[in-house]
Structures are given as C-alpha cells and as structure tokens.
Amino acid sequence: MIRLSSADTTEATESTEAVATDEAREAVLAELTGRLGDSVLGSHIRPGDDLWVRVDRAAWRRAAEATRAMGFTFFDYVSAIDWLPSPFGRDMDAQEDLVVSGAAPKEPAPIVQGYAGGETRFQVIAHVYNIATATGIHLKADVPDDDLSLPSWSSVYAGANWHERETREMFGITFDGHPNLINMYLPTDFQGFPLRKDFPLLARRVRPWPGIVDVEPMPGGADDAEGDDQ
Amino acid sequence: MTAVSDPSSIADLAAEATDTRVNLDFESEGMTLNMGPQHPATHGTLRIVAKLDGEQVISAEPICGYMHRGYEKLVEVRTYPQINALINRIDWLGSFANEVPFILAAEKLMGVEAPPRAQWIRTILFEMSRIANISLFLGDFGLQLGGMTAGFYAFRDREHVLNMIEAATGGRFHPNFDRIGGLKDDLPKGWIADSHVAMDKLLAFCDEMEDLLVGNEIFQTRTRGIGVIPAEIALSYGLSGANLRASGVDWDLRRDGCPPGLVYDQADWKVWTHPDGDCFARTWVRLQETREAAKIVKQLLDTIPAGPVMAKVPRIIKVPEGEAYVATENPLGEMGYYVVSKGDLVPFRVKIRSASFNNISIVPWVARGAYVPDLISILGSLYFILGDIDR
Amino acid sequence: MGLVESGRVPKPLSKLLNLSRKYSIWAYQWGLACCAIEMGAAFASPRYDVMRLGVIPFPASPRQADLVVIAGTVTDKLAPAVVRLYEQMPDPKYVISMGSCANCGGPYWDSYSVTKGVDQLIPVDVYVPGCPPRPEALLEGVLLLQERIAHEDMAERWKGDPIVVS
Numbered sequence: 001m002i003r004l005s006s007a008d009t010t011e012a013t014e015s016t017e018a019v020a021t022d023e024a025r026e027a028v029l030a031e032l033t034g035r036l037g038d039s040v041l042g043s044h045i046r047p048g049d050d051l052w053v054r055v056d057r058a059a060w061r062r063a064a065e066a067t068r069a070m071g072f073t074f075f076d077y078v079s080a081i082d083w084l085p086s087p088f089g090r091d092m093d094a095q096e097d098l099v100v101s102g103a104a105p106k107e108p109a110p111i112v113q114g115y116a117g118g119e120t121r122f123q124v125i126a127h128v129y130n131i132a133t134a135t136g137i138h139l140k141a142d143v144p145d146d147d148l149s150l151p152s153w154s155s156v157y158a159g160a161n162w163h164e165r166e167t168r169e170m171f172g173i174t175f176d177g178h179p180n181l182i183n184m185y186l187p188t189d190f191q192g193f194p195l196r197k198d199f200p201l202l203a204r205r206v207r208p209w210p211g212i213v214d215v216e217p218m219p220g221g222a223d224d225a226e227g228d229d230q
Numbered sequence: 231m232t233a234v235s236d237p238s239s240i241a242d243l244a245a246e247a248t249d250t251r252v253n254l255d256f257e258s259e260g261m262t263l264n265m266g267p268q269h270p271a272t273h274g275t276l277r278i279v280a281k282l283d284g285e286q287v288i289s290a291e292p293i294c295g296y297m298h299r300g301y302e303k304l305v306e307v308r309t310y311p312q313i314n315a316l317i318n319r320i321d322w323l324g325s326f327a328n329e330v331p332f333i334l335a336a337e338k339l340m341g342v343e344a345p346p347r348a349q350w351i352r353t354i355l356f357e358m359s360r361i362a363n364i365s366l367f368l369g370d371f372g373l374q375l376g377g378m379t380a381g382f383y384a385f386r387d388r389e390h391v392l393n394m395i396e397a398a399t400g401g402r403f404h405p406n407f408d409r410i411g412g413l414k415d416d417l418p419k420g421w422i423a424d425s426h427v428a429m430d431k432l433l434a435f436c437d438e439m440e441d442l443l444v445g446n447e448i449f450q451t452r453t454r455g456i457g458v459i460p461a462e463i464a465l466s467y468g469l470s471g472a473n474l475r476a477s478g479v480d481w482d483l484r485r486d487g488c489p490p491g492l493v494y495d496q497a498d499w500k501v502w503t504h505p506d507g508d509c510f511a512r513t514w515v516r517l518q519e520t521r522e523a524a525k526i527v528k529q530l531l532d533t534i535p536a537g538p539v540m541a542k543v544p545r546i547i548k549v550p551e552g553e554a555y556v557a558t559e560n561p562l563g564e565m566g567y568y569v570v571s572k573g574d575l576v577p578f579r580v581k582i583r584s585a586s587f588n589n590i591s592i593v594p595w596v597a598r599g600a601y602v603p604d605l606i607s608i609l610g611s612l613y614f615i616l617g618d619i620d621r
Numbered sequence: 622m623g624l625v626e627s628g629r630v631p632k633p634l635s636k637l638l639n640l641s642r643k644y645s646i647w648a649y650q651w652g653l654a655c656c657a658i659e660m661g662a663a664f665a666s667p668r669y670d671v672m673r674l675g676v677i678p679f680p681a682s683p684r685q686a687d688l689v690v691i692a693g694t695v696t697d698k699l700a701p702a703v704v705r706l707y708e709q710m711p712d713p714k715y716v717i718s719m720g721s722c723a724n725c726g727g728p729y730w731d732s733y734s735v736t737k738g739v740d741q742l743i744p745v746d747v748y749v750p751g752c753p754p755r756p757e758a759l760l761e762g763v764l765l766l767q768e769r770i771a772h773e774d775m776a777e778r779w780k781g782d783p784i785v786v787s
Contacts, residue, residue, distance in 0.1 A: 049338075050555060074481075075468040075588075076557075079581045081570060086306070114553045114570055125568070125581070127555065131465070131481045138555065159468035162591040170302070185295035185620060186734060187698050194303050194733050201307060203731040275653055275699055296699040297654060300732040307731070316728055322655035366658070385666030402755065404655070617654055 022047035024135060028070070029053065032137070035066040041142075044115035054116035054140040060124070061151035061177075063139055067128050068156055072137060075157035076127035078164055080143070080171045084121050084197040085109040120144050122173060126153070126160075143173055152178040170195035260288060263602070275616055276590075280597070280605065287605060290597035292590055298620040305580045310336055310410060310547050313577070318404040320584060321618040324363035324561040326355045326395065329408040332580075334491045335556035335569040336410050339549045344491055348412040348539040353492045354425075354530050355398065355407065356558075357523040361391045361432055362403065363561035364520045367613050371513060372443045374610040375452050380443045387435040390428040397421055410547055412540035422531050429524045429531075436521045444510075444517055453509035457596050457608035460507060467595070468588035471563025472519060473612060475503045476511035483559035492558065497529040509611035516613070548575055562586050562618055586618035635774065642687070643770045644675030646715070646763075649686035651706065653693025656720035656753040660692040663756035674763055683709040688766070690759070691745075694722035694729060695736045707743040715770070717762050718745040721752040728752065 025045050032053060033040045039059035044052040055063045111121055120142040129136045143150060152175035153160035164175040165184040172193040175181060183190070192199050265278040275296035281288045301320065305313045317332055318325040330352060337343065344352070369384020392402050398417055399405035407414050443449055459469070464477040474481055482501040484494045502518040504511035549571040557566030563585030570579040589612050596612075597605055648671075652660060663669045664678040671678060680686045683706050695703055707716070718739050721727025726737035739745060746769060749762040 052553070073462075073465045075466055076564070076566070077468070077568075077581065077583045077588075079568070081579050081581075085572075112572075127566075127568070127583070131479065131486070134486050136555070157468070158463070158466045158595070159588055159591055162587065183295070185298035185698075187295075194300060199303070199733075201303065201731045201733060203726075203733075203737070204307065275702070296696060296702070297694060298696055298698070298734050299694055299729045300734050304729065304732055319655055319728065322658060381665055382667060385662055386668065389662075389666065389668050403658070404752065 024133065025051045028135060028137065031070060032063075032066060035070070036063060039063070042117040050136065050138065052116040052138045052140060054118060054123075054142070057141050057143065057150060060139075060141045061153065061156065063141075064126075064128075064153045064156040064160075067137060067139070070130070071132055072128040072130045074129035074131050075159040076129055076136065078124065078126040078153060078160050078167060080122055080124045080167050080173055080195075081114070082122055082171060082195065082197045083111045083113050083118070085111070086197045116140055118142050122148065122171060124150055124167065124173060128157070148172055149174045149176055151176050154178055169193070172196070265605075276609075276614070276619070278593070278605070278609070280602070282602065285601050287597050287600050287602065290594055290600075290605065292593050294590075294620050296620070297616040299617075301582055301621040302580060305577060307576060309575045310549060310577070313580075314408060315404075315406045317582075318406055319617060320582065320621055321363070321560060321562055321565070321586070321615045322403065323366055323615055324359040325401075325404050326359040326399070326407060327363075327558070327560045328565065329406070330356055330492070331489070331556045331558045331560075331565055332567045332569070333408045333410055334489050334558070335554045335567045336547075336549050337491060338489075338554045338556060339552045339569065339571055340410065340543070340547075341550075342411045342541055342543055344412045345538050345541055346493075346535045347416075347537045348541075349491055349493050350496075350530055350534045351398075351413055351417060351539065352408065353494060353496075354527050354534075355395065355405070356492065357527045357530075358391050358395055358425075359403075360523045360561040361520055361527075362388055362395065364516050364523075365391070365432070365435065367516060368439050368443060368513070368520070371610045371613075372449070374606055375449060377443060377446065377449065380439070383435070383438060383442065387431060390431045394421070394425050394428050397424070409540065409543075411543035412538070416539050417534075422534070425531055426528060429528050432524045433521060436517060436524070439517060444514060450510060452603075453513060453607055453611065454506075456509045456604045457600060457611065458506070458508045459592065459596055463592070463595065464507070467592040469563070469592060470585050470588065471559065471561070472512055472515040473563060473589050475501065476515045477507035478503055478505045483557060483564055487557070489556050489558060493530070494526070496533060497526045499526050499529075509607045512611040512613070546575070548573060549577065557583065560585055562613065562615060563589055565618075582621055584618045584621055586614035586616075587621075590614045590619055639771050639773055642713070643767045646676045646688045646767070646770075647680045647686050648676050648678045648688040648690060649680055649683050649706075649710070650678050651689060651692070653691065653695065653699070654720075654722060656692035656723070659753045659756050660690055660719060660759060663759045666756075669756040669760060671760060671763065674760065674767070676763055683707075684711065686710050687713070688715045688717065690717045690719050691723045691739045691743075692719040692753075694727070695739045695742070696734050697736055698734070700736050700742055703739065704742050715746045715766055716743055717747045717749060717759070717766060719749045719759055719762070720754055721750065724748050724750060 029043055029051060036055060036059055039056040040053060041056055042054040113123065122143040124141050124143055126139045127136055141150060150173065152164055154164060164178050165181060167173055168175065168181050169183050169186060170193055260281055260283045263280045263282050277293040278290055279293060280290040304316065308316060314329055317328050320328050365384050365388045369381040372380025395405060396402050398421055399407035459477050461477045461479045464474050480501060480503050485501055488494050499522045502515050504515050551571055551573040553570045555566055555568045557564050565585050566583040568581035569577050572578045596608055600608060650664065664671045718724050722729060723739045726735055729735040730737060747762045747766045749758050751758050
C-alpha cells in the first residue's frame with residue numbers, strides 16, 4: 001500500500017481493491033515473461049497501481065509486439081531517463097561556485113536506476129495501456145553509452161513515431177528503423193541534447209537565481225514612465 | 231530506412247487506407263503549401279507543410295517546436311511548488327487541470343491524501359477549466375469554418391466560468407491554486423450559489439451552440455464524413471479525450487482510471503461517444519462533454535463536505551524516492567506526469583505526457599487525401615493547444 | 622507629400638494626421654501563447670471590445686497592419702518569423718509586447734529555447750506586464766500607444782524610449 005489514507009472507511013475498500021488488481025498485474029507480468037522469455041530482465045509491481053518491466057534492448061521491438069498482442073493497444077508515450085546525477089547541482093551553478101571559491105569539486109554521486117533496475121546511464125521508458133482491463137505497463141530498456149540506439153516502435157505503435165523523434169532530439173538516442181528521425185522542436189543547428197543531465201542551462205550561470213533576492217528596493221519616486229509619454 | 235513491411239502491422243494497414251483516399255492516377259506535379267507559423271486558422275504557431283495535388287493533400291507534415299519552452303528541463307531545476315506555478319502554462323486554456331495530475335503524482339509518492347473538501351473543490355475546478363477550455367473550442371472552431379458569430383458567443387459566455395475560477399483562485403486562467411496535500415485556500419462566501427448560476431448560463435450556452443453551430447447545415451456539410459479516424463488507428467496513435475471517444479472508444483479516465491484524489495464517482499454523469507470518428511463527431515462529443523461537466527459541477531456543488539482544505543504536509547516539501555505516473559482526463563485528453571524523485575527538493579525527471587502531442591501526431595495520416603479546406607476542419611476538430619504539443 | 626518622410630510636417634497637419642492615425646489602428650492578430658487568449662478576449666469579446674478604442678483587429682495580412690501585439694512566448698525557432706512579420710508591415714508600425722514572456726522571457730527566463738524578450742528582435746513601443754495580463758491591461762497598453770501616437774513627431778519616431786504600463 002502506498003496510500004497512507006487518513007480517511008476512515010476508504011482504507012478498507014482500497015486495500016481489497018489493491019489485492020485484486022495486484023493479481024491482475026502479476027498475471028500480466030507472467031504472460032509477458034512467457035512471451036519474451038529471458039528478455040525480461042527485471043520487474044516491479046506497485047500493488048493496485050502500476051507495473052514496471054525492464055526488457056533486454058534487443059527485445060525492445062518484440063516487447064512492443066507482445067504487449068500489443070496482449071491487448072495493450074493504447075499507446076501512451078516513449079521517452080527516456082538520464083540517470084546521471086546532475087553535475088551542476090540543483091541550481092545549475094553550484095558546481096561552478098565551488099570551482100570559483102577554490103573548494104574541491106564534490107565526488108559525483110553514483111548512478112542509481114529506479115524501479116525494475118538497470119545497468120546503464122540512459123534508459124528508454126515507454127507506457128502502453130490496455131483499455132479493456134484499465135491496466136498499463138511501463139516498459140524500460142537499457143541503452144549503453146557506446147551505442148545509443150534501440151529498435152523503433154513506429155511500425156508497431158504508429159504514435160511512437162513522434163515520441164521517438166522527441167527522444168532522439170532530447171537525449172541523442174537513435175531508433176533503428178524509424179522512417180523520419182528529424183528534429184521535432186529545436187532548430188536544426190541546435191547544439192547538444194537538452195534533457196541530458198550534463199546539458200547546462202546557461203542562463204542560470206550568467207545571472208544568479210532571482211529567488212535569492214528576497215526584497216527588492218521600492219522603485220524611485222519620480223516615475224520614469226510618465227516622462228516617456230511626453 | 232523504410233518500415234518493415236509486415237502485412238499485419240498497423241502502419242501498413244494505415245498506409246493502405248490512406249492510399250485509397252488519394253487518387254494516384256491523376257497525380258500531377260503538385261505544389262507545396264506552407265501554412266504558418268503565423269496563420270489565422272492555426273491557433274498558435276503550428277506550421278503545416280502540405281504537398282498538394284490540385285486541391286488534394288498528398289502529404290501534410292506538422293512542424294512543431296515554435297512554442298517549445300523546454301518544460302521537462304526547467305522542472306528539473308525547480309522545486310515542487312515552483313513547478314506547480316509553471317505547469318499552468320502547458321495547456322493554457324485549462325490551466326487548473328494541468329496542475330492536478332502533477333500534484334496527484336507528488337501526493338502519491340509522498341503518501342499524502344487531500345482532505346475530502348479539497349478533493350471536491352479540485353474536481354469542481356477541474357471541470358470548470360474543462361468548460362472554459364472547450365467552450366472556447368466551440369467558438370473557435372466555428373470561427374475557423376467561417377462562422378464568426380460563434381466566436382463572439384463563446385468569448386461572452388466563457389467569461390462566466392472564468393469569473394468563478396477567478397473568484398475562487400484569484401487567477402483568470404493561471405490559478406496556481408492546487409497544493410500538495412490540498413488547496414491554497416477555501417472557497418469564498420457565496421461562491422457556490424454564484425457557480426450554480428454560472429453553470430445554468432453555461433448549460434444555456436451549450437443549447438445555444440447546438441442550435442447555432444452544431445445544428446447548422448453548412449457546419450455539418452463541412453464536418454460530416456471529413457477526417458474519419460477509425461478506433462484502431464486512434465488507439466495506436468494514442469489519441470485521447472474527445473478525439474478517441476468520437477471514434478467510438480468508450481474510454482474516459484475520469485470513469486475508468488480515475489486516480490485517487492478526484493471524486494468523479496460522487497456525481498451521476500455519462501461518458502459520450504460517437505461512432506462516426508469524423509470532425510462532426512469530435513465537435514459533438516465535446517459539446518456533450520461541456521454539458522456533462524456543467525452537470526458534474528452542479529451536483530458536486532451541492533455535496534461539498536465541510537472540513538479543512540489542506541492536509542498536514544511539511545513546510546519544505548521533499549518528495550521521497552520513487553517513480554509514479556498519474557494521468558487524468560484533461561480537457562484535451564489524457565495528460566500525465568511521470569515523476570521520478572530522488573528524495574530531493576526538485577524532481578529528478580518529469581516526463582510530461584500531454585494530450586495534444588499525441589492527438590496532432592495523427593495529422594499526417596488523417597490529412598492524406600483530404601482537400602485543403604478540409605485540412606482546416608481536421609486541424610480545428612482535433613483541437614490542439616500549441617503549448618500542449620510543444621511544452 | 623514627401624513632408625512626412627522628410628520630417629517637415631507643419632504642426633497642425635501633424636496633429637490632424639496623428640489624430641486620425643490614433644483612432645484607426647489596424648492590429649494584426651497573431652496569437653502565440655497564453656496571452657493570445659487574453660488578447661482574444663480583449664479583441665473579440667463583447668465584454669472588453671477593443672473596437673470602441675478605434676482598433677480594428679481584422680487585417681488579413683501583416684501588410685495591412687499598423688500594430689502587432691506580440692502576445693506570448695517567442696522562441697528562438699520562432700524569432701525569424703517574428704522579424705519577418707515585422708518587416709512585412711508598412712511604416713509607421715507599432716509593436717505592443719504583451720506579457721512577461723515577450724517582455725523578458727518571463728517564467729522561462731532560464732530556458733534553452735526561449736528568446737528572452739522580443740525587444741531583442743524588433744523595437745517595442747509598449748510593454749504590458751503580467752502573466753498573462755488581463756484584457757484591461759492590454760486595453761491600457763493600447764491607450765498608452767494612442768497617446769504616444771497623438772504626440773508623435775514622425776521624424777522622431779524611434780528616438781523615444783518604450784513606455785511601461787504601470
């Protein structure tokens with residue numbers, strides 16, 4: 001149970017519900033494992049809520065075909081996660097301050113992947129839905145740094161086309177077999193992959209975070225705006 | 231590289247279906263028509279590059295990114311309350327609805343539940359933002375199809391619901407009212423009675439729109455049978471909201487996958503579907519939805535429980551480690567946030583699954599073989615908000 | 622003829638010209654982001670009704686427009702389109718920058734893809750602050766612009782500083 005409900009009666013009903021759907025998700029996981037065999041590398045179930053399955057990179061397309069055949073026909077999204085802890089700290093300028101002040105840079109934190117485990121810095125994540133049973137699966141796949149590519153889903157789930165373009169643009173992960181892997185958002189001459197953790201937000205480095213200034217002085221008495229009207 | 235030609239694959243079936251719409255025998259040299267990024271018929275800065283054969287569209291490719299503001303990166307350097315203020319601006323017509331799934335995802339990770347009164351008010355405001363959003367769609371769609379009057383009516387009656395949102399939250403359409411664990415404030419005095427009046431006006435507006443626009447013969451001629459999307463295709467593109475229901479798929483996250491924290495089960499309402507899947511069906515379903523939303527609001531207004539609007543949460547919000555995906559049925563369709571937290575003040579990664587992105591990705595498929603004026607109908611009826619596509 | 626271009630307009634004539642220009646501003650409707658909806662409310666809704674101020678919001682093309690309201694976020698990808706639109710407008714032309722995003726980048730001040738202020742691209746006459754500004758604020762911006770036009774010496778067109786609605 002993830003929900004620490006403060007309400008009195010809802011708790012009981014919720015927990016029974018959770019057990020019921022939990023079994024459903026176990027069954028889904030078992031069926032997917034049956035179809036993919038050894039390619040299922042890890043899984044995580046949050047009872048009554050969600051299911052995560054990590055599959056082998058080579059089986060990424062087969063996983064899509066399997067889930068589709070299992071009735072997960074509603075395509076939600078494909079994206080990726082960069083598990084590298086940000087080298088710049090939370091405000092993007094923390095590390096630079098350390099360098100300027102002469103302090104030793106912090107030891108980079110280790111990469112820790114989330115649910116269903118993982119081995120690489122980049123993980124592609126996708127969500128598909130079965131609208132008949134109202135259950136969804138989060139599929140994850142590891143993408144090694146030296147070969148940032150995965151088989152494309154676009155011929156299985158048509159909607160994956162745009163999502164893969166977006167993922168390619170934001171993370172630099174390519175999708176083999178994608179018909180048209182061009183930029184979705186950014187101008188073609190844009191440098192870098194914005195959603196990678198080591199992509200800095202430069203505006204934060206050239207000027208301090210405005211939240212630091214608590215109270216600004218009041219504007220001066222003689223109003224400039226009126227002078228402009230003349 | 232071309233797609234693998236597997237006869238059972240949905241992409242091939244889809245390609246075949248579109249090919250039948252284009253009369254390939256008469257294909258001439260063709261021309262390329264560029265619509266946008268500044269074009270009156272594309273509300274927002276969407277650009278469509280259409281290759282034409284005569285007046286028929288051979289291929290249409292939307293070019294997005296003119297409104298890309300980098301949300302998914304910006305949220306990685308903002309704390310949860312700051313994000314809440316920012317994400318109002320994704321789908322700017324239904325702002326409050328943007329906050330809810332994110333807050334619910336954070337609540338899920340923290341194991342917090344909002345008090346019942348807050349859940350009720352959340353649901354009411356959620357539906358009000360749906361009305362504010364879709365009522366503008368009805369007017370705007372009329373405008374795009376040449377019926378300018380509808381636009382004036384929509385702008386007039388939309389003010390009623392904006393007034394109520396403003397009275398409760400202080401913002402006309404960027405309320406920033408939702409909080410982890412509840413709401414910023416309780417409702418002002420007399421708000422419930424006023425909302426009843428406003429909802430009655432909105433119901434009258436729906437009737438008016440039905441007579442003025444949806445029942446109009448010219449409107450029907452321009453929308454019926456245009457841009458038909460079969461259910462199978464709609465699902466594989468991830469269409470959601472009214473676009474999916476207009477293709478006959480009876481699927482509504484408010485009823486079927488409602489995350490805890492919203493109280494749709496407390497009202498008696500109906501999910502409308504339409505079997506046709508054309509532009510008319512999408513408009514019609516949205517009109518009915520506006521009506522249902524007003525009904526939900528009216529019912530919930532009568533049953534708001536008393537009590538606090540804020541649960542006990544720490545002053546400085548740190549969300550425990552974990553991953554959660556919460557999606558709600560927003561005015562435009564399914565909007566979800568995949569939140570990855572590392573137990574910090576800021577989320578580690580937030581994937582924003584916005585409805586319009588998926589909804590508009592079907593344009594190359596559905597526009598193939600359509601006529602240029604119908605392209606306007608198709609784009610208008612798919613109903614996108616640029617901020618929701620590009621984020 | 623030629624007087625206006627050479628900047629040697631007699632005062633009464635200048636006043637008359639300004640008066641007529643002031644009340645017949647053709648505004649090109651170009652919505653970018655959230656602000657566009659408030660602009661729509663100001664321009665097209667009976668509640669705010671910009672036409673009573675003498676602004677006509679329906680030119681079909683920027684080539685017929687005197688005023689463009691940059692209502693919303695300008696991104697780096699969109700920037701060339703904004704400049705192109707501005708260049709298409711005939712002189713004398715005016716720009717209202719509406720909302721925080723167009724003024725300075727607003728909530729996206731640290732974004733990698735947003736232009737921090739449309740005034741980096743084109744000269745702005747009136748800045749309307751707010752996120753988004755209420756329709757009334759835009760109407761005040763229009764009034765301030767009209768005041769500016771009324772006192773305008775055409776030769777001095779670009780010498781003044783922009784006005785900020787306080």
